[in-house]
Amino acid sequence: MSVITEHQPHTIRTSQDDYTVEAVSPIPGLWIYKIPDEVEPLTAFRWRIGHHTGTAIACALYEADVKRGAESIADVADWTKSPEELRSEVDADELYLLVGRSGCERPRYV
Numbered sequence: 001m002s003v004i005t006e007h008q009p010h011t012i013r014t015s016q017d018d019y020t021v022e023a024v025s026p027i028p029g030l031w032i033y034k035i036p037d038e039v040e041p042l043t044a045f046r047w048r049i050g051h052h053t054g055t056a057i058a059c060a061l062y063e064a065d066v067k068r069g070a071e072s073i074a075d076v077a078d079w080t081k082s083p084e085e086l087r088s089e090v091d092a093d094e095l096y097l098l099v100g101r102s103g104c105e106r107p108r109y110v
Contacts, residue, residue: 013054014039023050029079030057032066048107049073049099053083058096058104065103072098 010023010031016039023033031050045059047066057073060066073079076098077090096106 010050011054012039012048012050012056014056018054025052026067027070027074027079029081030070030074032063032070034063045105045107049104051079051083051086055083056107058099059107060102060104062103068102069099069104072102 005024005026007022007024009020010025010033012019012021012033012035019036019039021033021036023031025031029052031052033048033050034046035048043059044061047060047063048056049058049066049070050056058066058069060069073095076095077086079086081089099105
């Protein structure tokens with residue numbers, strides 16, 4: 001996987017359904033995108049950092065925050081690995097501490 005700076009279709013997974021959004025991948029394995037209006041319609045936290053498999057990792061109010069958040073966790077793991085591998089390698093508390101410093105937080109759906 002490589003860095004993708006132009007918007008491309010990316011499928012995200014939620015507890016409700018799968019959605020296709022326009023996203024960029026500033027870090028191999030991580031995608032940045034805005035969730036559709038029908039996903040969590042009452043939240044102001046529309047921007048996401050997501051894994052290449054479609055699972056949300058963190059959310060924020062602003063696109064700039066998720067960009068900084070993705071950069072802050074770039075070296076935590078090889079994000080091109082599967083979710084199962086990452087769960088055994090990544091400390092979730094450390095992950096959310098790092099993205100939290102960028103204005104991101106844990107999304108409601110994961």
